[in-house]
Amino acid sequence: MSILIVGGSGHLGRRLVRLARAGGQTVTATYATRRPPDGDGVRWLPVDLRPRWTSVWTAPARRSG
Template structure:
């Protein structure tokens, strides 16, 4: 089984890679800016989640059974809100399961700006 971890170079992604490898999964992971120093036994792919074509190429090449999105786009709407939709559609087209991770380390839970806040 292959697990693709989107945002594998981050804090959570690093641990997810470790756990997947410990469970015997082949792993592939993405990074946005810098190739991680810990590259052994994991296939690494550069990815900007706003690039739907690049995402499709990576999923087609790795053929993962499971995709885990542990990326953080901060306040960038295209990365934080739109990209997970594209990721879900890509996963479905390729027959992959998708886990979308969100924590208060990724998303504070407050949306709509300072004048109108909605806590989710």
């Protein structure tokens, strides 16, 4: 069986990738910024699901008091 793990390079995604590979699954996983190293039998695809404006917009600072 083939499985796609969106966010495979993240904290939870890395664990899911390992579990799926240990279970004999064919795994394709995505990453947003840094490509994980090869050699783990996973097909890695660059995918960033954030809207484009989120990378340039930051929330205003909250005022205390």
